[in-house]
Amino acid sequence: MQTRTPSLTTYVVARRAARGGALYGEPMHGTTPRELGSAGAQALLTELFEPGADRLAHSIGVGRCAEHVARVLGQPELLVSAAYLHDIGYAAAACDTGLHQLDGARYLRTLGASGDLTGLVAHHTAATVEAAERGLDVALRREFPAPSGELLDLLTYCDMTTSARGEAVTVDERFERIYDRYPPDHLVSRSMQHAEPGLRRTVSGIERRLARSLR
Numbered sequence: 001m002q003t004r005t006p007s008l009t010t011y012v013v014a015r016r017a018a019r020g021g022a023l024y025g026e027p028m029h030g031t032t033p034r035e036l037g038s039a040g041a042q043a044l045l046t047e048l049f050e051p052g053a054d055r056l057a058h059s060i061g062v063g064r065c066a067e068h069v070a071r072v073l074g075q076p077e078l079l080v081s082a083a084y085l086h087d088i089g090y091a092a093a094a095c096d097t098g099l100h101q102l103d104g105a106r107y108l109r110t111l112g113a114s115g116d117l118t119g120l121v122a123h124h125t126a127a128t129v130e131a132a133e134r135g136l137d138v139a140l141r142r143e144f145p146a147p148s149g150e151l152l153d154l155l156t157y158c159d160m161t162t163s164a165r166g167e168a169v170t171v172d173e174r175f176e177r178i179y180d181r182y183p184p185d186h187l188v189s190r191s192m193q194h195a196e197p198g199l200r201r202t203v204s205g206i207e208r209r210l211a212r213s214l215r
């Protein structure tokens with residue numbers, strides 16, 4: 001069971017005091033701190049998740065997948081950072097509403113992340129579907145406009161082909177394991193069932209692109 005920190009400000013101040021300087025930036029007026037590039041994103045992950053935690057393993061697996069996709073398809077580092085950080089909303093320091101995409105994007109915003117990065121985290125893997133189930137879809141869209149372009153699909157592809165432990169899996173295996181983990185009437189199961197056709201189309205489209213590029 002995750003526990004929440006007393007407040008984010010307390011958390012950031014404590015970290016700064018411990019390390020003797022600003023880490024990952026305090027609010028930086030919409031610019032991406034250099035520390036939230038790929039290396040900084042991984043450092044932040046290891047700071048916020050317990051060693052050996054599934055969320056950490058999964059996040060690293062999704063980041064590795066994005067590194068591969070970025071190399072093959074010539075995509076920017078933004079994709080890789082977003083992949084490492086996409087589930088940061090599950091961390092105790094970030095968890096608030098329970099919609100991890102929204103919580104993660106809000107948390108990253110306080111660290112000075114760019115709108116491009118927070119938008120990807122906020123909307124990855126059909127976030128709007130679960131947001132609607134939780135009554136948070138208006139807040140999500142108002143605070144974080146959905147990214148245009150292909151990075152969101154590429155991020156979602158990486159998430160949907162990486163298991164909870166960070167291994168590469170097929171989209172069939174990924175859905176199977178999600179439905180095994182949550183009972184059928186659980187909000188996450190219901191949301192995934194609703195989003196499944198669209199997520200499958202996204203994954204197949206990216207798989208075709210990758211196959212063409214690797215020929």
Ligand SMILES: [Fe+2]
Binds near residue numbers: 062087159
């Ligand atoms: Fe994920």
